[in-house]
Amino acid sequence: MPIMSVRAAALLSLLVCAGAARPVHAAESAAAANAANLAADPADSTAEWTIRAGDTRLRVRIENPPDAARVAQLRRWIGECANAALTSSGRFPLRDALVRIRLVPRRGRDSSPVPWGQTRRDDGVSVLLYVRDDATYQELRDDWTAVHELSHLMHPYLGDDGRWLAEGLASYYQNVSRARAGLLDGDEAWRRIEAGFQRGRKVGAGARMDQIGRSRSSTMRVYWAGAAFWLDADLALRREQRTDLDRVLAAYARCCLDGNTQLEPEEFVAALDRAGGNGVLARLYRRYAAMQDFPSQDEAYRALGLQRTDNSELRFSDRPDALRLRRAIMAPRSPQPGE
Numbered sequence: 547m548p549i550m551s552v553r554a555a556a557l558l559s560l561l562v563c564a565g566a567a568r569p570v571h572a573a574e575s576a577a578a579a580n581a582a583n584l585a586a587d588p589a590d591s592t593a594e595w596t597i598r599a600g601d602t603r604l605r606v607r608i609e610n611p612p613d614a615a616r617v618a619q620l621r622r623w624i625g626e627c628a629n630a631a632l633t634s635s636g637r638f639p640l641r642d643a644l645v646r647i648r649l650v651p652r653r654g655r656d657s658s659p660v661p662w663g664q665t666r667r668d669d670g671v672s673v674l675l676y677v678r679d680d681a682t683y684q685e686l687r688d689d690w691t692a693v694h695e696l697s698h699l700m701h702p703y704l705g706d707d708g709r710w711l712a713e714g715l716a717s718y719y720q721n722v723s724r725a726r727a728g729l730l731d732g733d734e735a736w737r738r739i740e741a742g743f744q745r746g747r748k749v750g751a752g753a754r755m756d757q758i759g760r761s762r763s764s765t766m767r768v769y770w771a772g773a774a775f776w777l778d779a780d781l782a783l784r785r786e787q788r789t790d791l792d793r794v795l796a797a798y799a800r801c802c803l804d805g806n807t808q809l810e811p812e813e814f815v816a817a818l819d820r821a822g823g824n825g826v827l828a829r830l831y832r833r834y835a836a837m838q839d840f841p842s843q844d845e846a847y848r849a850l851g852l853q854r855t856d857n858s859e860l861r862f863s864d865r866p867d868a869l870r871l872r873r874a875i876m877a878p879r880s881p882q883p884g885e
Contacts, residue, residue: 630727631696660691671805708811714772732876746770
């Protein structure tokens, strides 16, 4: 999807996220077909089915199912998104979650394939996706909303004070996970992350990150300063602990994650440190939580071999260590022993 289309699709989704109440937490193939540990119920025209990964499952329901051919198309698309949402251990973050798909007509000039997404936490955990009823299969594959919402399954409810952590995590992984699943080119994923950072910088300075809450004027800063936190955390874990954010989140999902509970942001960060972060997350959290300006990416971009040009585009270094690091983050990965 062209960048302008992504920005158009973002507008409604981000406004929905900004207005969510306590129980509601709102919001980029052949790879899925080749994922041996993903198994769906066989009747590919059924409007309710289950996607299994190890001991975890996503139950999927099309609430207003169309004809059988369209159902099969939607099943194929959501299977690809589910594959993108797998943790590094080849399972979903939660043992059980529901994905609800509701087909809606095109509204005015909004051509977004998935104009609305919510992750609800009131009666179990469910992801609600409003899907444009005439969206093509390719338009759906190019859209980021479903993977963004599925990425919210990786964390508990964090309240208003932790909204920047929650939305930042989903914004980071909507690009990383889609690149790994073959839904997005790796270099394009970096470009989209940088485009998000640019939108966040334009907001300017404001309240501390842990005090922004649901201020709509700061939405882009919430999402993309939050994404910068998780990028910095991923790089620091690789540099200092010889692990990465995927493994820490996967370990946390196995031991501790309960999608129906609410944690304070500091409690979530401390749990991630116990799951393998070894203090890295808490150190970064203290620095980011107090920020009133948008964070700098200079250090991260030096390590990644990324450079902004005068026309706000990204230049990619072919320096071997930077190339390896970029590929390590964006390339498909297999479960590691013990994960």
